[in-house]
Amino acid sequence: MEAALIGTSGRGGTVVSEPVKAHANLFLVPEQPAVSVLDDESRAWLRDLRSAGAEHDAAVGRLHLLLLRAARFEVARRRPTLPHLRGNELDDIALEAANDALVSVLARLDSFRGASRFTTWVYKFALLEAAVKLRKRAWQGREVPIEPESWSLFETGGPGPAQEVFQQELLGAVQDGIARLTPHQRGVLVALALNGVPIDVLAERLESTRGALYKTLHDGRRALRTYLEEQGFDASTWFEDER
Amino acid sequence: MQRPDLKQSLGRLLGPREPEIGCDDCFDQLDAYVELELAGGDTEHAFPGLRAHLEGCPACREEHESLRALVGGEQAL
Numbered sequence: 533m534e535a536a537l538i539g540t541s542g543r544g545g546t547v548v549s550e551p552v553k554a555h556a557n558l559f560l561v562p563e564q565p566a567v568s569v570l571d572d573e574s575r576a577w578l579r580d581l582r583s584a585g586a587e588h589d590a591a592v593g594r595l596h597l598l599l600l601r602a603a604r605f606e607v608a609r610r611r612p613t614l615p616h617l618r619g620n621e622l623d624d625i626a627l628e629a630a631n632d633a634l635v636s637v638l639a640r641l642d643s644f645r646g647a648s649r650f651t652t653w654v655y656k657f658a659l660l661e662a663a664v665k666l667r668k669r670a671w672q673g674r675e676v677p678i679e680p681e682s683w684s685l686f687e688t689g690g691p692g693p694a695q696e697v698f699q700q701e702l703l704g705a706v707q708d709g710i711a712r713l714t715p716h717q718r719g720v721l722v723a724l725a726l727n728g729v730p731i732d733v734l735a736e737r738l739e740s741t742r743g744a745l746y747k748t749l750h751d752g753r754r755a756l757r758t759y760l761e762e763q764g765f766d767a768s769t770w771f772e773d774e775r
Numbered sequence: 776m777q778r779p780d781l782k783q784s785l786g787r788l789l790g791p792r793e794p795e796i797g798c799d800d801c802f803d804q805l806d807a808y809v810e811l812e813l814a815g816g817d818t819e820h821a822f823p824g825l826r827a828h829l830e831g832c833p834a835c836r837e838e839h840e841s842l843r844a845l846v847g848g849e850q851a852l
Contacts, residue, residue, distance in 0.1 A: 562804060
């Protein structure tokens with residue numbers, strides 16, 4: 533959808549506009565953290581994992597137990613949302629997550645800067661692996677919708693006719709703004725933000741990554757917000773109590 | 776079935792208003808963020824854009840909640 537488009541503005545007039553272009557859409561880039569002084573426990577973990585022979589093997593075994601505990605924690609938190617999975621399947625997922633997290637942690641050992649305790653640092657790898665596997669399992673065999681369901685499904689209306697009209701105009705402008713995004717931005721925005729597809733599931737289907745898809749989502753959101761503001765809708769006043 | 780609320784749906788569509796970091800930087804900083812958060816520190820100042828990212832990214836938000844619950848539970852023991 534790269535050609536000029538004809539649409540209806542949020543205030544009732546017909547406009548001819550160019551496709552929405554993303555601009556000034558860079559993420560914040562954090563400063564590189566300084567190397568922190570390691571606490572005794574973290575230093576012992578690094579020493580043992582960098583050792584050789586039986587000491588190394590024992591440390592890897594302890595690390596795997598730690599990761600398995602974190603993966604099981606995540607599985608237990610999500611279990612109510614996965615009623616179709618049996619206990620042994622969930623155990624298998626936790627074990628796979630711990631195994632994959634172990635590989636990640638050992639490969640990234642030199643990137644641990646001591647900004648947190650070593651155990652907190654490794655937990656996040658196990659939680660990530662377990663969460664991603666569970667999201668993918670929950671969507672296994674399901675179609676990933678990248679088009680809006682019916683817009684009429686939204687709850688509109690307010691205390692009076694003026695509010696109702698405003699919301700209908702706003703909804704129309706949102707639809708116009710989404711239509712003006714690039715096809716990739718539109719598909720990602722609709723799937724993730726409107727249809728609730730988990731980002732890891734979409735990344736797998738599109739052979740992409742979470743980071744790349746979130747950048748696309750971010751750019752699409754900024755472009756949509758800019759379009760709405762150009763149409764006279766002030767986004768700063770909508771969601772004061774909704775975030 | 777209750778229909779989705781327009782404002783909430785628009786909130787998800789438009790994402791956070793504030794500048795945010797990306798998913799990879801969020802993952803890199805999440806452990807230190809959670810420890811400072813649990814200690815009652817100033818996470819806004821120490822990790823600019825991370826809270827905004829958690830608002831906009833459901834997956835990172837879920838993983839933040841899990842890490843906070845896991846580490847916080849250990850500290851409570």
